[in-house]
Amino acid sequence: xxxxFSSVNIIAWLEEQGDQVYxxxxxxxVKMTTDGIIVAYNKAESDIAGVATENAIGKHFxxxxxxxxxxxxxxxxxxxxxxxxEMDYMFTYVTQPxxxxxxxxxxxxxxxxxxxxxKR
Amino acid sequence: xxxxxxxxxxxxxxxxxxxxxxxxxxVESDLSGAITQINAKGVQLLMPFFMHYELxxxxxxxxxLDKMLPGFAAVVRAFNKESGNIVLQENYGIDLRKKxxxxxxxxxxxxxxxxxxxxxxxxDDITEFYERERKINQVLxxxxxxxxxxxxxSNILHDIGNAVVGFGSYLTRVKRHLLxxxxxxxxxxxxxxxxxQPQLIPIFGETxxxxxxxxxxxxxxxQKKSKEELNKSLGEQMNIVTHISEILNxxxxxIRGQExxxxxxxxIRNIVNDCFSMLMPTLxxxxxxxxxxxxxxxxxIIGDKTRLMQVFLNxxxxxxxxxxxxxxxxxxxxxxARVENDELEVIIKDTGAGIDPDVLPKxxxxxxxxxxxGNGLGLANCRSIIESHDGRLILKSGGTGMGAxxxxxxxI
Numbered sequence: 001x002x003x004x005f006s007s008v009n010i011i012a013w014l015e016e017q018g019d020q021v022y023x024x025x026x027x028x029x030v031k032m033t034t035d036g037i038i039v040a041y042n043k044a045e046s047d048i049a050g051v052a053t054e055n056a057i058g059k060h061f062x063x064x065x066x067x068x069x070x071x072x073x074x075x076x077x078x079x080x081x082x083x084x085x086e087m088d089y090m091f092t093y094v095t096q097p098x099x100x101x102x103x104x105x106x107x108x109x110x111x112x113x114x115x116x117x118x119k120r
Numbered sequence: 121x122x123x124x125x126x127x128x129x130x131x132x133x134x135x136x137x138x139x140x141x142x143x144x145x146x147v148e149s150d151l152s153g154a155i156t157q158i159n160a161k162g163v164q165l166l167m168p169f170f171m172h173y174e175l176x177x178x179x180x181x182x183x184x185l186d187k188m189l190p191g192f193a194a195v196v197r198a199f200n201k202e203s204g205n206i207v208l209q210e211n212y213g214i215d216l217r218k219k220x221x222x223x224x225x226x227x228x229x230x231x232x233x234x235x236x237x238x239x240x241x242x243x244d245d246i247t248e249f250y251e252r253e254r255k256i257n258q259v260l261x262x263x264x265x266x267x268x269x270x271x272x273x274s275n276i277l278h279d280i281g282n283a284v285v286g287f288g289s290y291l292t293r294v295k296r297h298l299l300x301x302x303x304x305x306x307x308x309x310x311x312x313x314x315x316x317q318p319q320l321i322p323i324f325g326e327t328x329x330x331x332x333x334x335x336x337x338x339x340x341x342x343q344k345k346s347k348e349e350l351n352k353s354l355g356e357q358m359n360i361v362t363h364i365s366e367i368l369n370x371x372x373x374x375i376r377g378q379e380x381x382x383x384x385x386x387x388i389r390n391i392v393n394d395c396f397s398m399l400m401p402t403l404x405x406x407x408x409x410x411x412x413x414x415x416x417x418x419x420x421i422i423g424d425k426t427r428l429m430q431v432f433l434n435x436x437x438x439x440x441x442x443x444x445x446x447x448x449x450x451x452x453x454x455x456x457a458r459v460e461n462d463e464l465e466v467i468i469k470d471t472g473a474g475i476d477p478d479v480l481p482k483x484x485x486x487x488x489x490x491x492x493x494g495n496g497l498g499l500a501n502c503r504s505i506i507e508s509h510d511g512r513l514i515l516k517s518g519g520t521g522m523g524a525x526x527x528x529x530x531x532i
Contacts, residue, residue: 047323067143067161067164068159068160068161068162068163068164068167069140069163069164070164070167071164071165071167071168072169073167073168086177087171088176089163089167089178090158090163090167090170090178091163092140092157092158092159092160092162092163093158094133094136094137094140095136095139095140095146095148095157095158096157097155097156097157097158097163097178097179099178099179
């Protein structure tokens with residue numbers, strides 16, 4: 001049974017999964033290295049942001065794919081070793097404002113950091 | 121085959137993607153401020169403010185501007201033309217609390233009314249440019265102040281210099297007049313009276329004639345004395361004028377040195393020998409012996425010849441003056457130059473009055489002097505000049521009456 005958007009310890013579970021599971025999730029998921037390079041970008045996220053998965057993989061998330069998050073509210077929070085925070089935010093689908101809820105995830109001992117996204 | 125509408129739609133989509141990615145915040149809203157389109161940079165820049173002002177909906181830019189820049193939104197709302205520019209590239213400072221610190225961000229805004237129903241906002245955070253420009257302006261301002269200080273000092277020195285030269289030439293004229301004024305006339309008169317004494321006695325009587333001759337004698341003696349006094353005093357004044365001129369010259373060179381430095385390979389041997397030649401008459405008059413030991417093959421250093429000459433002239437003069445003040449039995453200056461630990465070392469040692477150990481550390485401070493007539497600028501300038509050559513100037517003395525040693529080190 002797959003976890004919810006706000007489930008505790010979700011990061012440990014996400015670390016174990018692959019693209020097939022990610023694409024079945026009911027919320028958007030961006031999996032990055034701790035340097036911000038995208039290693040997985042699921043279908044839900046692609047639908048919310050309007051960016052094709054193949055155009056996202058390998059790029060730097062905060063500067064190359066979602067510059068709207070490149071500020072102290074989102075990107076800079078990943079400078080801490082541990083992050084688990086939810087917030088209301090806005091994405092733009094091309095230039096259409098899209099209200100979203102974000103969950104920022106990073107934890108010492110895991111090799112990836114995550115951004116979970118769902119529409120409000 | 122793609123029809124025109126589809127092609128155009130594709131083109132529009134492409135254009136929107138470009139707009140989405142451009143690194144300036146862009147927002148389209150209706151007249152009430154409700155956001156209809158926003159690009160990525162727009163979100164990046166505005167979201168922190170929406171959160172900061174607790175506008176969780178983040179959907180109305182005029183509501184946000186009401187909080188960010190009171191009065192700004194009013195200007196936009198008051199615009200009553202069909203379309204046109206409302207605000208053009210205006211800069212605004214906005215206070216933003218970031219975590220625990222307070223932070224002023226600088227934004228530029230351009231606002232246009234596109235048509236009867238929509239507004240466009242263009243903006244960017246220009247804090248870094250603003251701060252950089254502010255710093256550059258500050259530096260330019262400081263440089264201008266510094267430059268005008270030097271110019272002012274230079275002008276003042278120039279004016280004082282002119283006045284001193286004028287004063288000196290008047291003194292010379294007075295001295296010349298004094299020399300031309302011949303008291304031989306009085307002596308001749310006295311001789312005349314003395315020769316005519318036998319003829320004068322019957323007229324004035326013996327006592328009065330003798331008194332007349334005594335009076336003339338007294339006059340001659342008085343005049344001789346006052347002429348000597350005047351001459352001596354004029355001589356002293358001339359010395360003071362020369363001294364002031366020298367100080368002014370050093371100061372002028374020093375100020376000029378702030379503006380430009382001419383650096384070339386120079387021979388310390390030649391410089392010291394030139395200084396010695398310039399001071400030779402003074403040293404000779406004061407019965408000071410100079411022993412110089414400067415090897416011919418001394419390495420050259422990179423430096424400013426004029427300024428280094430000022431240094432060694434000053435150090436040699438100090439040594440000579442110290443010998444005069446100290447009334448030393450042995451009146452000798454030793455000049456030694458040598459290579460020591462990869463440095464060129466020049467030592468000027470005198471047998472003069474020496475320096476009190478309490479005064480020694482303060483001697484490089486401007487205004488501190490041991491001389492009764494000094495102004496305390498010489499050594500401070502010497503050190504500045506030597507340091508501007510990457511060198512060091514050290515002063516040593518065994519104490520009062522023990523003579524002193526000035527040691528200059530230069531990198532080879």
